[in-house]
Amino acid sequence: MPNGPNPGKLHPMSPHTNLVFLKNQITNPYIIVGDYTYYADFTDTQNFEKNVLYHFDFIGDKLIIGNFCAIASDVKFIMNAANHETMPISTFPFGVFGNGWEKINKGVSLNNKYPNKGDMVFGHDVWIGYNATIMPGVKIGNGAIIAAKAVVTKDVPDYAIVGGNPAKIIRMRYNESQIARLNKIAWWNWSAEKITRHLTLINATDIDALEKAGY
Template identity: 40%
Template sequence: MKILKAFINREKIKYFDRISMVSSFFNSTLGNYSRIYSFSRVTDSKIGNFTYISHQCIINNCEIGNYCSIARGVKIGLGKHPTNFISTSPIFYSLVNPLKKIVSKSQKFTEFERTFIGSDVWIGVNTLLADGVTIGDGAIIGANAIVTKDIPPFAIAVGCPAKVIKYRFSEENIEKLLSIKWWEKDISELESYLNLFQYEVDDNVINNLINSIK
């Protein structure tokens, strides 16, 4: 019965046609047309519109924007331990720990911080995001990366720890895209100039997009 409850609850039933039956979904919201695939776990999170969470992901205490692509095996919000205390064991600083033994009389360390992921973000396979980081709009995180610091908008970051290796567009065009925030527009409006989303970006594409949205 406990196993069954882990996969079936009121929140999940609300989105039953967009969440795999073998994924768990608790205290979270799922935006329009977004999907969660098999064997993933989403807890205490907010997921925007047109975003997918692929197979075997763990998403905890996180806000994810619109049009995001979260690949298989991505893990977000796993918690952290203090590195400057005498011990890293939660028994000494946490009121909730897997050992079921409470020594500390109060919570002495923030184990879980909210993670923020902007819109139109692509996170590659098996990437790990440390608690509390912010991933800017339009960023790309390469597969198997470990992200320990904030990633700027439209940056491409790879490695362990993840480092920015380049930006998707020129600084001027990034500023223009951030100013119009196309990802906040209604999909019916975007469909009217769909062709602009189907070619490599240059100054003309950006300017045409700006003029269309205005």
């Protein structure tokens, strides 16, 4: 019996080519993507890395996406190099242009001068809707849903549904106790064979039954 699609295949729904298992086409070492996470694009799946904006090696921040995430077309990931100083009179980044202006950077921490909010991290089983925008350093919890065109400026807890600009929690998918149990089950870390065997439970609403299957 087949145990699901091959996570190493670029186009798991071949000949349909507008959906890819994303990790198989990532070339940037600062973008880390888990198994089975897919990206769907209306025109060209090769656009994904172009949607990771202001992402420069010298900053060193990472975009980390877990397993089994679903990423819709035109999602934008804004990384830390987009940040400017806000304390000085001018927000203009004089130092990056050199030619004598680099002196403004001498003796100062660039992380302090150009704020770095850390890596952007997505948990597992996250659904990111069409044309959503994620801002620098945001952490998205397991099982979260990001509504289409949402602008996410703050961390999103596990199993929250958020939407709007700035994005706010619309509702929680489960209560605190249920979320703790689901995170402990962590079905996204199971083997493909075990996921296949319990697929009906994963795709249902009975946490008790899924919990028993995990032991």
